[in-house]
Amino acid sequence: MKKFSIVIAGGGSTFTPGIVMMMLDNIDRFPIRTLKLYDNDGDRQAILGDALEILLKEQAPEIEFSYTTDPETAFTDVDFCMAHIRVGKYAMREQDEKIPLKYGVVGQETCGPGGIAYGMRSIGGMLEIIDHMEKYSPDCWMLNYSNPASIVAEACRVMRPTAKVLNICDMPVGTLRRMSQIIEKDPKDLEVRYFGLNHFGWWTSVKDKEGHEYLPQIREYVAENGYLTKVEVDTQHMDQSWQETHKKAKDLLAVNPRYLPNTYLKYYLFPDYEVAHSNCTYSRANEVMDGREKTVFTAAKKIVEQGTAKISGFTIDSHASFIVDLARAIAFNTHERMLMIVENNGAIANFDDDAMVEVPCIVGSDGPEPLTQGKIPAFEKALMHQQLIVEKLVVEAYITGSYQTLWQALTLSKTIPSAGVAKEILDELIVANKGFWPELN
Structure with missing residues (x-):
């Protein structure tokens, strides 16, 4: 079986160790020849890179591992680029959340302002990585799970078609995992x-392989409990704020009982509730910085101090196994069925x-082929169209550097x-975003 060369763009992310662990856990399904980390913050990445180097020597010494801030080194001879970048890091996420809350508006990292x-x-950062990839490994596929995914996907469609x-x-x-536990499948x-x-979005059907509709x-x-489950099935979405989010799904369902809702719809359908239940001084960004951020980097430093990852290492992010499934679908033409963000x-x-x-979509070596979903009802269509135009x-x-256009985008947001x-x-x-955004006129 062929072995693959991978670069993780955003190597200093708190998610990187869990994804590396998940790939090691699936090494028989997706063999790896070379694994590289790439980040423009070399100091941050080095903390994780040094720890992962120790871990890989112990668990998979056959994998050639390195980390770098040099694009040519990172992107030369790679089959897959796994991208999860955060331009501005958590300091800017904190601004994204707290500035809107000052005006009584939803403060959330992917929704609203x-x-x-x-x-x-994110747009500039993503385009830069795509250009590096195409320059040094033109046959490489990028698996992008950077947020905010809709805006990033639209930018790629327009600017790198x-x-x-x-x-x-x-x-x-993650939500399907919760659904599966509800029905014990x-x-x-x-x-x-x-x-x-x-x-x-909305789920319109959840069937088993025999065709039984659940x-x-x-x-x-969900009408009684939201997506809260008796046993937690999710390594990522377990903080108190996420528990409230899963619980709120029952109210989303009450508004539109036709289909099962994506939990993020709460920011658009209940923005006043969300603002009322938000802490203007301690937002989700602070939760993450005091939680996952400290946990992951503390674990990394401990591995380096001890010189081994055998005692207290990183945890497997099984939640991210979809990344391996997607890579395998491209590499081995498996025709895996997956939810993807594609041109309609x-x-x-x-x-x-x-x-x-x-x-x-059905995903094979040529990429994703969308499955037709037919016509959608007026309520969902109207909500989607408003958000699409935003x-x-x-x-x-x-692209244009237009203040007017961005003002219109914010004005149109349902939040x-x-x-x-x-x-x-x-x-x-x-x-707040000076130096990160293009100049607006």
């Missing part, structure tokens, strides 16, 4: 139908062809009550 601010930072970029999100995977044995934009059973459970082109019959939508305007504002509030937030975000 925070997501728009993050998107404006021929790039071999696959956009995917872990959120539907293995998620691998379930096939879903789903439509939407990233962080903005949607009514899951819907009945009729997959949703009554929606814009040039929309980047999230739908089930995302398109953000990308247009990035913001008026153009006046949108302008106040935009003006403060411009100051």
Whole structure:
């Protein structure tokens, strides 16, 4: 079996060790020849890189491992680039969340003004990585799970239309794991139908391989409990704020009982509730910095101090196994069925062809082939179209440097009550993002 060369772009991310561990756990399914980390923050990456070097020597000495800040070294001779970058790191995420909250608006990293601010930072970083990849390894595939995925995917569609970029999100995977526990099934044995934009969609069917439909059973459970389950199935989404998010799904279902909702819809359907239950001085970014950030980097430093990862190492991020599934689908033409973010082109019959939508796809060596979802109802279509235009305007504002266009994007967001509030937030975000955003005129 062929062995593959991989570069992880965003090597200093707190998610990197869990993803490396997950790949080691799947090494028989997806053999690795070379593993490289790439990040523009060399000091941050070095902490994780030194620890992972020790771990790999102990667990998989046959893998050639390195980390670098040099694009040519990182992207030469690679088959897959796994990208999870965060331009501005958690310090800027904190601004994304806290600035809108000052104006009584949802403060969230991928939704509303925070997501728009993050998107404006992420576009340039993603394009830079794509260009490195195409220059040094033109046959390489990028598996992108960087947020905000919808804005990033739209930017790639417009500005790098021929790039071999696959956009995917872990959120539907995590929610399906919760659904599978509700009905006591293995998620691998379930096939879903789903439509939407990233962080903005609905499940219309959850069937087993024999064709039994579980949607009514899951819907009945969610109406009472949300997506909270008796036993936690999720290594990533277990903090208190996430528990509240899973619980809130029952209210989303009450608004639209037809389908099972993506949890992120709460920011659009209940923005006033979210603001009322947010802490303006201690946001989700602070939770992460005091939680996962400290845990991962403390573990890394301990491995380096001890010279071994055998005593207290990193944990496997089994939640991220979808990344290996996607890589295998491309490498071995497995025709895996996965939810992907792709250009619509009729997959949703009554929606814009040039929309980047999230739908089930069959993935093989040529990339994803979307499965048609038919026509969608008016309520969902209207919500999606409003959010789609927000995302398109953000990308247009990035390209043209237009203040007016970005103001319109914020004004159109369902999370913001008026153009006046949108302008106040935009003006403060411009100051906070100086050096990260293009100049706006």
